[in-house]
Amino acid sequence: MKHRIITHGNCTDGYSSAFVVKRFFNILFGTKLTNQEILDIPVLGVQPQDIQAGKVQFSPGDIVVDLPRPPTKIFFWCDHHLTTKPAKELPENYHWKIAPSCAGFLIDIALEKGAKSNAELLDFKRAIDVIDNAEYSKKEMKDCFYKQKSYQNLTSLQKLTMVGAMFSTRDRVLNDEIFRTLLTSELGETPLSNQALWQLNPALFHRAQLESFEQWRKNVDTYIAYNTEAKCVVQDDRLAKINIGVPDRFYSYMKFPEASYHVNLRVIEEEKKARLGIGCNIFHKERCKVNIGALCKEVGERFGGSGGGHFAVGGGFVKAEKADEAIKFILERFKEKK
Ligand SMILES: [Mn+2]
16 A cells, blocks of 8 residues: 655644654554655645645545544544544544644554653653643743753753754745655654754754744734733734744743733735634633634634634634634634633
């Protein structure tokens, strides 16, 4: 059977999930492929909305991870997003569970099937769980999103953040190329210890990313606003005078610690649509009184797009001309459910 791994593109959990699938391929699927055969399996990074819009063609040998369930039967599916919860019992080789990260969930499945656990693997699992489920402490946030005096003695969380920085540049073609290259070269125990990967110097990408975060924060400071009634930070990128840097998605909660929620909106001119991101304050998840993944789905459907996500974070698209209505709708929902 011809396999492909289709995963969430330009996402550290998407990358880690594909990594775990390759690392434990024979254990997960009861196959006897050689290392080279496993390395040669192509990896495709796609966005959830591309699956929802029917833009991805699937074949029976496909392995789909950290993404919505494809409409046709494939070889293996695994996801952890609330909005992809299956309505009925799943067929063999299909896995869904609420978990901090899809990669962590896949590691659990591999361990159940007899993979050997070790400290390094569990360390990696912890790091990807923190990253994908936004479980950072303030200290960890500062370690990973702000410039450091030294880049020696890195924590596992910093290391995995650095790997993610390699495919989070502003050049999409470069991102895809790096993503594919990392997943079709020698694997190692985990991405944290993989010699071949560390020779590519992720620290270089990370230092550039930290500078880009800083430029972005300075620019966003000119228009980011706090809506007291809805307890929500609104970052409407249509108000930006320039477009600079790389988004630091948790900045709102550092700047407005009193906030319960955050909404960001960006218009994609060529496609006449607006991308919405909604989240709950990661330092105060107990403040989250609205199922945000469900809200994103509702807003997407109501305003001409699509959406989904987890309980405390989600995203989606609406028609560009409906953007103001969509923001108003979201803020009203937050005001109601205080
Ligand atoms: Mn994920």
